[in-house]
Amino acid sequence: MPGTGICRIFAPVLAVLLAGCDPFSDARPMMDEYVERVARVLEADPEFSDIPSASQLPRRRDRVLTMPELDMGMLDFLSLYGCELQYVVGEKNSVMGRVMQPLNRLRYEIRFIEAARDCLPDIEDEEFAEELAGGIDSKLESLPIAIWNATWGVEEIEKLFTLAKGYYPVAPEGNQVSDLALDIDSLNAAVARLYSEDLKVSLDFAGDVHQRWQAEYRAGQLINSALLLTARLQDGTKLLRQRIDGRPLCLDGKPNNQSDIVQNMFFSVYIEKIQPYMSAVTQGRVALIEPFERLAAVQQEVMPESFTGWYERHLSQDAETSLWRELDVAMMAHTRAWQELLGQCGLRPGA
Secondary structure (H helix, E strand, O other): OHHHHHHHHHHHHHHHHHHHOOHHHOHHHHHHHHHHHHHHHOOOOOOOOOOOOOOOOOOHHHHOOOOOOOOOOHHHHHOOOOOHHHHHHHHHOOOOHHHOOHHHHHHHHHHHHHHHHHHHHHOOOHHHHHHHHHHHHHHHHHHHHHHHHHHOOOOOHHHHOOOOOOOOOOOOOOOOOHHHHHHHHHHHHHHHHHHOOOOOOOOOOHHHHHHHHHHOOHHHHHHHHHHHHHHHHHHHHHHHHHHHHOOOOOOOOOOOHHHHHHHHHHHHHHHHHHHHHHHHHHHHHHHHHHHHHHHHHOOOOOOOHHHHHHHHHHOOOOOOOOHHHHHHHHHHHHHHHHHHHHHOOOOOOOO
């Protein structure tokens, strides 16, 4: 039939258009639709609050710490002939050594300490031996600076925390942060060993970690979604509280037609759509944001002042300004409001 060919052409186009109209396929329209439906079943007007903006990760020049340099004269350097330290220092003084990336600089600092320790027993000049011992102490003291620069000072982390890639996906395929979670756990373990002066830890994996950071943006998406969820859950809670404090949904605790509509919306939208997304964001937070909080917290002694405010807002789980703390409060308040409203009709969830 002639119409069959036309249908075959337009059916895929129609499917795409219909999919594009699904408000539950993306985070922002889903949360807006949720507030609208809460308002509709409660016979109220929806009010949308502004979604607060997150702050970008501080600029790299404000994150990178200055590494103190060890002053060793040329004669002292030549006197190290025969020790591995001679070659370590020589690499640092080369053209490439002067522009080391943070991770390579951390590797150099570790190699220097280890080579200097190996070389120290062979130094016959007592004065220079004392100078080298002091150099080792100095390098150990400044090692946390090198660790900070190789973690929070690298350029690649800016892509992972970018805010330009929207929200955490709704119903993503597979675990969106599994590899990143393994990476940050490995990095935290390595940093802990370095802080305990266990310099035998391998950093061979760290370069690949940085490369994956440059190809991902899930941390920034999680931050955006936390702010979205907080704002829209607060909007929904406001609507629920208005009805709770106003005209009862049910008289004498007996269900009616409207309470049936409200309860149906509660299960079909809040339970089936909104809660799974809240759970996905929570899982991403636990797997990714919380380990990054630990990566920063363990380094607070060297954390730049310009970084502290960003850390407390975007990574900390319990700081006064923490957006994650605000999300926790919003989720609990929203749950309580639903329980109280449906409880007016003997329909309290979980009862």
